Amino acid sequence: MRAVITVIGKDMVGILAQITASCATHGINVLEVTQSILQDVFAMIMLVDLTKSNIRIADLSEEFDELGRKMGLSIHVMHEDVFNSMHRI
């Protein structure tokens, strides 16, 4: 199963490191990353594979919610199917 992680917020050192470290801990494979900084706003989108991970997507979502609160970032974890169904015919 694949999911999309989005991170939006004020740019700072170590955002990518924190997120990917968290993924690695849970055995989540990062497939693709796009990242941009627009006027100090950091926006990152990651496509990840949870097939071999040891965590359920709902729990991962809660963990990132908590991390987002600590770092002052908005982090979303959403099932890939949401985007496929909304934006592809």
Place this chain on the structure above:
Amino acid sequence: MINTKDILETIQMIDDENLDVRTITMGISLLDCIDPNTEAACRKVYDKICGFAEHLVRTGEDISREYGIPIVNKRISVTPIAILAGANPTASPVHFARALDRAAKTVGVNFIGGYSALVQKGFGPGDYALIESIPEALSETEFVCSSVNVGSTKAGINMDAVKKMGRVIRETAERTADRDCIGAAKLVVFCNAPEDNPFMAGAFHGVGEADCVINVGVSGPGVVRAAIAKASPSDDLSAIAELIKRTAFKITRMGQLVAQEASRRLSVPFGIVDLSLAPTPAVGDSVADILEGMGIERCGGYGTTAALALLNDAVKKGGVMASSHVGGLSGAFIPVSEDAGMIRAAKCGALCLEKLEAMTAVCSVGLDMIVVPGDVPAEVLSGIIADEAAIGMVNSKTTAVRVIPAIGKDVGDELNFGGLLGSGPVMNVNRVSPKVFIDRGGRIPAPLQSLKN
């Protein structure tokens, strides 16, 4: 990879524009619970609902967390209780209301619909008793919602039922006067009621439906409003309609995804997706704001009906292709107390009851969540119902009346229901008496379907 713009658009819709799945509603047939012994029937009703819906709330929450989509309500609709009450017309149907309420509490849903009677052509054995028991049932229960269908395009309008319902609405409000007349907010009078509607208070599980189905109601007025806000002032109305269609498509696809997933996990067939734009009291999540965004200075001004017609049609066109089965009330809702923009327009005098009635000829339902003065007589309420039913009957569309008489209050006061039901200003009502007309009773014959002028 999926387009970055699309991903950010979805996140923005959920975070800033109140996009959500409004309800997963499990429709459960109670036809196999019919029993001349009311106590036994109530036991079967309770057991069947608790058995079928045991995992409904948890499944909804799981899907919400796993997919990152807010799913606001988990609800149940059941076979119109008047059919079950017909097996023993001398017993009080309120026993069924209590059984439904208990079952709703046990499984954790926030509403259960189906304390209903379908009397568009006449009264069956359980119908009289059920209609008479509505005030008691709604005042004694917390989660039960009630609806009565008094007319249809094929049957005409049952004016005896219309007369009764004016009185029943008043009594229901009176019995719950200490709780802002909340009982009347859980009671809808329909013409052409759909049998697969997942939205409350009018949800019931029609007799033509399967034993158990999952229906999903999507929402998203905030998303449509935001899309229109981004349109250029020079965009013509064809462009606006296209924009709404595209947005409705995306919203509905999300609803379809949730419906399919819920159906798979609960091993219950998928029924329909209801494409409704259902506003909430949250700022920006408003159908009135969409109409104003199209260029009407204040909702209720001239042009409002045309703008609403465009919106309603575009929502359906966009949504129909996004879902394999569409049904329910599909379209734009215009409840006053649940829509911050409608409340604002009503308070400043731009939106009156007569304009709302005109709007119901082109919106998806009818006069919804409208607070009227507490001293409006029952026959005037019946007159409102008759007019609204006539609009539905002649135009082959669903119309409904959910008005709340604010007992002891008058124009300028307010009722506050809390939560999704919101709060509404008491609106002025034309008091010219239709008493003689209403007292005649009988039936208004079904209209001709040709010679459409």
